Amino acid sequence: AAGVIQSPRHLIKEKRETATLKCYPIPRHDTVYWYQQGPGQDPQFLISFYEKMQSDKGSIPDRFSAQQFSDYHSELNMSSLELGDSALYFCASSLVRGYEQYFGPGTRLTVT
Amino acid sequence: GQQLNQSPQSMFIQEGEDVSMNCTSSSIFNTWLWYKQDPGEGPVLLIALYKAGELTSNGRLTAQFGITRKDSFLNISASIPSDVGIYFCAGNSGNTGKLIFGQGTTLQVKP
Numbered sequence: 001a002a003g004v005i006q007s008p009r010h011l012i013k014e015k016r017e018t019a020t021l022k023c024y025p026i027p028r029h030d031t032v033y034w035y036q037q038g039p040g041q042d043p044q045f046l047i048s049f050y051e052k053m054q055s056d057k058g059s060i061p062d063r064f065s066a067q068q069f070s071d072y073h074s075e076l077n078m079s080s081l082e083l084g085d086s087a088l089y090f091c092a093s094s095l096v097r098g099y100e101q102y103f104g105p106g107t108r109l110t111v112t
Numbered sequence: 113g114q115q116l117n118q119s120p121q122s123m124f125i126q127e128g129e130d131v132s133m134n135c136t137s138s139s140i141f142n143t144w145l146w147y148k149q150d151p152g153e154g155p156v157l158l159i160a161l162y163k164a165g166e167l168t169s170n171g172r173l174t175a176q177f178g179i180t181r182k183d184s185f186l187n188i189s190a191s192i193p194s195d196v197g198i199y200f201c202a203g204n205s206g207n208t209g210k211l212i213f214g215q216g217t218t219l220q221v222k223p
Contacts, residue, residue, distance in 0.1 A: 004154075031209055033209065033210070033211070035211075042200060042213035042214060042215055042216055043155065043200075043211075043213050044213075045210045045211060045212070048208060048209060048210060050208070050209075055208045055209070056206070056208035056209070056210045058210060088152070090154055090155070094209055099143065099160070099162075099209070100145065100157055100160045101145070101157070101209065101211060102157060103147075103154035103155045103156070103157075104154050105153060105154045106152070106153070106154050108152070
C-alpha cells in the first residue's frame with residue numbers, strides 16, 4: 001500500500017540558511033499534518049492543512065511557513081535556521097480529519 | 113495546554129511476558145491512537161480508538177478507550193524481540209485532527 005513520502009530524508013544546513021521539506025500524502029488523503037520531534041521527545045504538532053486550507057496551527061515559529069498545493073502535496077519552508085531547529089520533521093496524512101493519521105519516514109534536519 | 117501522561121516511561125521484560133502501558137489526561141479526547149516508533153523512523157499506527165469504552169485488538173495488541181474519555185491503555189501479549197521500540201499514545205480532542213502525544217514508553221525485550 002502507498003505510504004506518505006517525504007523528501008529529502010536528510011538535510012544539513014548552516015545557521016541562518018533556509019530549508020524546504022516536502023510531503024506527498026497517501027493518495028486520496030485530503031489532510032496533511034506536520035510534526036517536529038526533538039531528540040528523546042514526543043512529536044509536537046506544527047500545522048495542518050485540509051483541502052489546501054490551513055486547518056490548525058500549533059507551536060510553529062514565525063520563521064516557518066507551509067502550504068498545501070492543488071495536488072495535495074505540502075511543503076514546509078523554514079528560514080533563518082537556528083541550531084535548535086535540528087530535529088526530525090514528520091508529515092502525516094489522513095483520509096478524514098480527526099481520524100487515523102499515517103506518518104511518513106521523516107526528514108532529519110541538522111543545523112550546524 | 114493539553115498534556116498526556118504516559119506510563120511507564122520504560123520497561124525491560126523477558127520474551128514471552130505480557131506488557132501493559134497507559135495514558136491519562138485531564139482533558140477529554142475524541143480519539144485515541146497508539147503508535148510504535150523505531151529510532152529515526154516515523155511512528156507506525158498500531159490501533160485507533162473512537163468510542164468511549166471501545167476495546168480493539170490487532171494481533172497480540174489490545175487497546176481500550178477509557179469510559180471517561182480521559183485515558184487509554186495498550187496491552188501486548190506474549191512479547192517477542194521485534195516488539196522493541198518506543199510506544200506512543202496520542203489523542204485528538206478537536207475536529208482538526210491535531211494530535212497530542214504522550215511522552216512514550218520505551219520497551220526492551222530480552223530473548
